[in-house]
Amino acid sequence: xxxxxxxxxxxxxxxxxxxxxxxxxxxxxxxxxxxxxxxxxxxxxxxxxxxxxxxxxxxxxxxxxxxxxxxxxxxxxxxxxxxxxxxxxxxxxxxxxxxxxxxxxxxxxxxxxxxxxxxxxxxxxxxxxxxxxxxxxxxxxxxxxxxxxxxxxxxxxxxxxxxxxxxxxxxxxxxxxxxxxxxxxxxxxxxxxxxxxxxxxxxxxxxxxxxxxxxxxxxxxxxxxxxxxxxxxxxxxxxxxxxxxxxxxxxxxxxxxxxxxxxxxxxxxxxxxxxxxxxxxxxxxxxxxxxxxxxxxxxxxxxxxxxxxxxxxxxxxxxxxxxxxxxxxxxxxxxxxxxxxxxxxxxxxxxxxxxxxxxxxxxxxxxxxxxxxxxxxxxxxxxxxxxxxxxxxxxxxxxxxxxxxxxxxxxxxxxxxxxxxxxxxxxxxxxxxxxxxxxxxxxxxxxxxxxxxxxxxxxxxxxxxxxxxxxxxxxxxxxxxxxxxxxxxxxxxxxxxxxxxxxx
Amino acid sequence: xxxxxxxxxxxxxxxxxxxxxxxxxxxxxxxxxxxxxxxxxxxxxxxxxxxxxxxxxxxxxxxxxxxxxxxxxxxxxxxxxxxxxxxxxxxxxxxxxxxxxxxxxxxxxxxxxxxxxxxxxxxxxxxxxxxxxxxxxxxxxxxxxxxxxxxxxxxxxxxxxxxxxxxxxxxxxxxxxxxxxxxxxxxxxxxxxxxxxxxxxxxxxxxxxxxxxxxxxxxxxxxxxxxxxxxxxxxxxxxxxxxxxxx
Numbered sequence: 001x002x003x004x005x006x007x008x009x010x011x012x013x014x015x016x017x018x019x020x021x022x023x024x025x026x027x028x029x030x031x032x033x034x035x036x037x038x039x040x041x042x043x044x045x046x047x048x049x050x051x052x053x054x055x056x057x058x059x060x061x062x063x064x065x066x067x068x069x070x071x072x073x074x075x076x077x078x079x080x081x082x083x084x085x086x087x088x089x090x091x092x093x094x095x096x097x098x099x100x101x102x103x104x105x106x107x108x109x110x111x112x113x114x115x116x117x118x119x120x121x122x123x124x125x126x127x128x129x130x131x132x133x134x135x136x137x138x139x140x141x142x143x144x145x146x147x148x149x150x151x152x153x154x155x156x157x158x159x160x161x162x163x164x165x166x167x168x169x170x171x172x173x174x175x176x177x178x179x180x181x182x183x184x185x186x187x188x189x190x191x192x193x194x195x196x197x198x199x200x201x202x203x204x205x206x207x208x209x210x211x212x213x214x215x216x217x218x219x220x221x222x223x224x225x226x227x228x229x230x231x232x233x234x235x236x237x238x239x240x241x242x243x244x245x246x247x248x249x250x251x252x253x254x255x256x257x258x259x260x261x262x263x264x265x266x267x268x269x270x271x272x273x274x275x276x277x278x279x280x281x282x283x284x285x286x287x288x289x290x291x292x293x294x295x296x297x298x299x300x301x302x303x304x305x306x307x308x309x310x311x312x313x314x315x316x317x318x319x320x321x322x323x324x325x326x327x328x329x330x331x332x333x334x335x336x337x338x339x340x341x342x343x344x345x346x347x348x349x350x351x352x353x354x355x356x357x358x359x360x361x362x363x364x365x366x367x368x369x370x371x372x373x374x375x376x377x378x379x380x381x382x383x384x385x386x387x388x389x390x391x392x393x394x395x396x397x398x399x400x401x402x403x404x405x406x407x408x409x410x411x412x413x414x415x416x417x418x419x420x421x422x423x424x425x426x427x428x429x430x431x432x433x434x435x436x437x438x439x440x441x442x443x444x445x446x447x448x449x450x451x452x453x454x455x456x457x458x459x460x461x462x463x464x465x466x467x468x469x470x471x472x473x474x475x476x477x478x479x480x481x482x483x484x485x486x487x488x489x490x491x492x493x494x495x496x497x498x499x500x501x502x503x504x
Numbered sequence: 505x506x507x508x509x510x511x512x513x514x515x516x517x518x519x520x521x522x523x524x525x526x527x528x529x530x531x532x533x534x535x536x537x538x539x540x541x542x543x544x545x546x547x548x549x550x551x552x553x554x555x556x557x558x559x560x561x562x563x564x565x566x567x568x569x570x571x572x573x574x575x576x577x578x579x580x581x582x583x584x585x586x587x588x589x590x591x592x593x594x595x596x597x598x599x600x601x602x603x604x605x606x607x608x609x610x611x612x613x614x615x616x617x618x619x620x621x622x623x624x625x626x627x628x629x630x631x632x633x634x635x636x637x638x639x640x641x642x643x644x645x646x647x648x649x650x651x652x653x654x655x656x657x658x659x660x661x662x663x664x665x666x667x668x669x670x671x672x673x674x675x676x677x678x679x680x681x682x683x684x685x686x687x688x689x690x691x692x693x694x695x696x697x698x699x700x701x702x703x704x705x706x707x708x709x710x711x712x713x714x715x716x717x718x719x720x721x722x723x724x725x726x727x728x729x730x731x732x733x734x735x736x737x738x739x740x741x742x743x744x745x746x747x748x749x750x751x
Contacts, residue, residue: 012613403611406597406605408595408599502561
């Protein structure tokens with residue numbers, strides 16, 4: 001028998017016992033709805049957590065370091081077979097090369113200083129970091145006072161609310177410098193209002209820092225010194241490594257190795273924003289700073305950092321400044337691992353939170369599995385309903401089956417007819433169940449958001465119905481229905497038409 | 505005993521050779537058919553007579569391919585049904601034979617035209633060719649006007665006529681009728697037998713009629729085969745005085 005004839009006959013048979021078949025289909029629908037609601041909850045929670053992590057900017061970020069690191073030096077040498085002294089430096093050439101890797105969308109140096117900041121005559125010691133333009137997407141900036149930097153080199157600053165509080169606090173330190181804790185504050189902090197915070201916007205702070213100046217040729221050196229005097233700045237202190245250069249076979253003493261002066265500088269910055277949480281959840285080195293400036297500006301200022309001294313100690317060639325770390329962003333968290341592999345091949349050490357996401361994914365797979373098992377219980381019960389309905393149907397339609405066989409229906413035709421009936425109940429029950437599951441999901445979301453509103457928390461989508469779940473749930477319902485149809489269909493096909501026609 | 509047509513050169517529509525059908529009932533064996541041999545010519549009208557339990561319906565079911573013999577051969581159009589797979593037997597029922605029953609066995613939830621269309625569905629006849637075939641079959645039995653009626657709305661005679669339309673819609677070469685008048689009064693019974701006779705005459709269909717009514721068989725069949733205890737006991741021909749004797 002052709003498929004459309006089977007479908008037509010099956011539909012007619014199902015309509016004939018409409019009430020009973022509707023109840024059975026409803027049973028399947030409730031089973032599917034339970035499964036869909038459970039898995040929607042799993043999918044929603046996973047999406048919620050993933051979206052939070054994605055917004056944190058941590059999971060598409062790789063920290064790149066030179067293998068010339070004192071930490072675990074011997075272990076690294078044993079593992080990689082690369083001697084620390086021979087390891088590739090993290091310099092501008094490496095930065096360019098990393099930027100050319102596929103999937104890499106951003107490479108910028110990690111800039112972090114512990115320095116003084118002056119505001120209205122008061123000087124405070126704090127931690128200052130550069131922030132890349134992509135940080136704007138970070139959730140820490142979602143509800144900030146003010147705005148993000150207008151450009152990557154804008155002379156602007158964003159403050160952490162703790163630092164803003166200190167700026168607003170009465171001058172109890174009578175203008176003296178004092179150190180701020182680097183991590184989150186504990187204990188009582190002076191309360192400030194939004195209006196007070198907003199009053200800081202547009203005001204100026206002055207960043208004090210040590211600028212790293214490459215030691216120029218004697219003629220250039222004179223020019224720089226004259227300029228500095230005119231600017232009323234302190235004469236530069238020179239930092240060089242002539243002995244190292246000699247040791248490394250340099251031909252001209254200090255001239256071919258890094259040698260730089262440290263010049264005290266001041267940089268006025270306009271406060272454009274205040275944030276109350278730490279960017280990147282405070283996990284990255286820049287995350288727990290208290291003052292942020294655009295990374296482009298931070299680079300332009302050429303502050304002397306720990307890596308500057310390392311350049312000298314390692315007798316790096318002149319003009320080849322190295323970075324303590326580079327932050328690499330890729331376009332998709334899934335591309336983190338291949339990019340990390342490529343970076344390792346280039347001879348660098350890397351760090352990412354990929355392992356954490358792997359664990360997270362594992363947790364959600366297990367959660368989904370448990371939710372699916374609990375959700376499937378109702379569907380299993382519904383499948384017993386299908387078996388019952390179809391067995392009843394076989395008993396009631398013995399004569400019809402016998403007549404069909406007498407008219408030329410094969411055993412396979414009879415079997416297929418019952419399978420199609422089971423399948424139709426599965427499709428109808430599956431579709432209805434998905435709809436019901438969606439309604440349940442909407443109700444859960446609605447209820448949850450009422451609760452979140454009462455708690456003064458932002459609305460969230462707790463239950464999510466992805467397309468794969470819609471298709472998968474209907475397919476699963478059909479599969480379960482077909483499996484339920486195996487026994488009744490086989491029983492119908494086994495009926496002996498001679499016996500049936502004789503006694504029915 | 506072998507019962508063959510009087511004209512040995514005539515081609516056989518049905519041929520049985522030493523046909524046995526035994527049922528095991530607990531420790532005993534019931535021999536429903538026990539060594540039956542016969543041949544029915546193409547276009548011939550044959551009646552199978554006998555008391556209840558004589559094996560006539562069993563023989564009809566074996567001819568239809570609804571059942572398989574325990575031993576022996578049952579050939580239609582030169583093919584042994586005993587060697588066929590269940591799929592092939594189903595195809596035999598769809599294409600070669602049409603069956604009518606004492607209880608009509610129309611599906612009560614379907615209209616007459618849907619009942620008559622059923623064999624066409626099973627034979628995978630193209631959808632667009634079906635309405636004409638159904639109409640033609642219902643016309644032939646005089647029920648075209650009742651096509652949209654359900655069997656419950658028809659008299660017994662009309663129901664049996666509808667069953668005949670269903671049996672002949674696939675244009676089978678053999679019509680097997682199992683007590684077709686058993687549930688009808690004598691007037692309707694006679695009407696049905698007249699219709700079957702007409703089909704035999706106009707379409708050249710071979711007809712095997714199972715009945716226990718000697719008079720009905722004598723009025724219809726060219727040849728009557730009498731079964732007793734699973735064996736063919738006697739044969740008589742139309743017009744033969746023995747055939748008219750009450751049994």
